[in-house]
Amino acid sequence: MKLAFKLVTVLIVALVLGAGSVILVLRAGGLGNEVTVGPWETSLVTGSSQADPYTRARVAIGGLLALNRSETIYFTAPRDDAGDTLRVSCSYKVIGSDLPARWWSITLYGEDHYLVSNLQDRYSFGGETVAREKDGSFVITVSPDETDGNWIPTGGGQNGDTFTLTLRLYNPDERAAQNPGGIVLPRIAKEACLS
């Protein structure tokens, strides 16, 4: 009886440690972060047969059916330029210029990796839809409160208190595909937070 109790305890503790350590490792790595450009992170082996088991597990949880990087590069930003976690109660300016790809887009996802509901049904802006400044650059406001111009709502926290932005580069230029770390990506500047 005493031995059986010990064996069950070992099994439970090992299961918690084993599965818990996987969660910690996968959370620490986001969706893959071998390459970082400012607040943006990406993995060079997403979707590829060279992906290691941890990358496959990350992709399965947060980016199932992602294409390999010759077709699409996915950058994800969980933080702003200052390194602070992106929060639904804060306002940000995403400032950049057209990106080296046939088509690009920036999309907001909640903590649960799904789109965040809002009255406007607006979740993203891309090369085809973003309004540009006179010099060709763009400014996208990401905030809980409606603003003029390009605005992506952060929602009311229904998908969690934090969010991430995903930047997709479909059919990236050859140089960009070869060296994603060399791409100039948009800045993410925090403006203010609701108290």
Place this chain on the structure above:
Amino acid sequence: MKTWPMWIAGTIALAAVFHILTVFGLPYGIMNRAMAGISAQAGGVNKAIYPDRPSAEARGIVRPSPDLLYTACVYDVSKQPVKLTSPVPDTYWSLSTFAANTDNFFVVNDRQVKGGNIEIILAASDNAATPKGIPVVVAPSARGIVLFRSLVTSEESVVEIDALRRQANCEPL
């Protein structure tokens, strides 16, 4: 003799085994769940579904792009090859295939397709009997997911692109 060091070592070793099994098993488990969802909607394997444009209500696959219309099917080449067909629109479009471990083992986009239509055969091996003239892609796993992506360039183009993507299909040979 004290036995607690042996119990601790055993617990750590078992935890390492659970860790490895979880890491290796997660992609298969999540793909299986996705395949079950798609085939349930389609009424079986090798049949396509045409989901609505992704919105905040979409809960099928994580991180969907709201700028794309997707067509998906679960392929199963264990009994016979599967033929994938689709018209190719005049916008970004791709056909991609994913193995049971999540690997994207094949992708082709609109710029790589000659003519306005594509035909591809997925097979379990190079030796499978297939019609001549249609490219054959060997699937690394018997089951997996086929995903067609069509870019919505403007709200005005949705109806036209939606009509085209509904002609995409997966069917057993």
